[in-house]
Amino acid sequence: MTDAPFIAIEGPIGIGKTSLAKKLAAHFDFHLLKEIVEENPFLGKFYENIEEWSFQTEMFFLCNRFKQLEDIEKKYLSEQKSVIADYHISKNMIFARRTLPEDKLEKYEQIYHILTKDMPVPNMLIYLYGSLDTIVDRIRKRGRDIEQNIQLSYLSQLAEDYERYMDHFESVHPDIPVIRINGDKLDFIRHQNDLEWIMNEVEQQLEQSRSINLKESKT
Structure with a gap:
């Protein structure tokens, strides 16, 4: 794990990860890393026929x-x-386990572990979540054409998958702070007070990390 702040934002499709990442990057003057989404040539076909296009879609994202x-x-x-x-690479397994048939999942998981075993691990995670209504509303507002055919059942299942994933993440990485943000109650796009609350939470975690690193450097 790097000593420099490396923050990843995660959560279901459309919940606001990229929007929040942009605002926090600008506020703290951090480099912004945005995942490639619309450039995936298989994504539109995937939303129309998940079973047919899942492996191609997930492999593109992983690579x-x-x-x-x-x-x-x-x-x-x-x-x-x-x-x-605006993502954590371990999200790949959330989607792969949801969309890939068993034979392809086994191959995909082998490739995933080979590629990611030496990848840098974030030292802070921000988890955005919300009800299906909130997720659907935010997807509708951003208006990506390729997302218009997403099935509600798929979105609902992913939201449940993320909850299980986050519980597992916190149990496996107790040393990595997680800030949970309820998108049903906080709207950092429309309300400056909500954004400032999030910024304050991040700043507090950064200060704690700096104190820990300082103590370790003196020992």
Whole structure:
């Protein structure tokens, strides 16, 4: 784990990860890492026929996220430059387990572990979540054409998958602070007070991390 702040934001499709990452990157003057989404040539077909296009879609995401994190580690984290990302690469397994048939999932998981075993691990995670109504409303407002055919059942299942994933993440990584943000109650796009609350929470965690690192450097 890098000593420089490396924050990842996670949560279901459309909940506001990229919007929050942009605002926090600007406020704290961190490098912004955005995942490649609309550039995925299989994504539109995937939303129309998940079973047919899931493997191609997930492999594209995995390879591109691997390359992005590899570059981030070389150019920023290894130089102790702070980064905030609108995803955590472990999300790949959330989607893969939901969409891939068993035979392809086994192959995919092998490739995933090979690629990610040496990847940098965030030292803070922000988890955005919300009800299905909130998620659907935010997807509708951002208006991506490729997302218009997403099935509500798929979104609902992913939201449940994320809850299980976050519980598991916190049990496996007790040393990595997680800030949970309820999108039903906080709207950092429309309300400045909500955004300032989130910024304050992040600042407090950063201060704690700085204190820990300072103590460790003196021992």
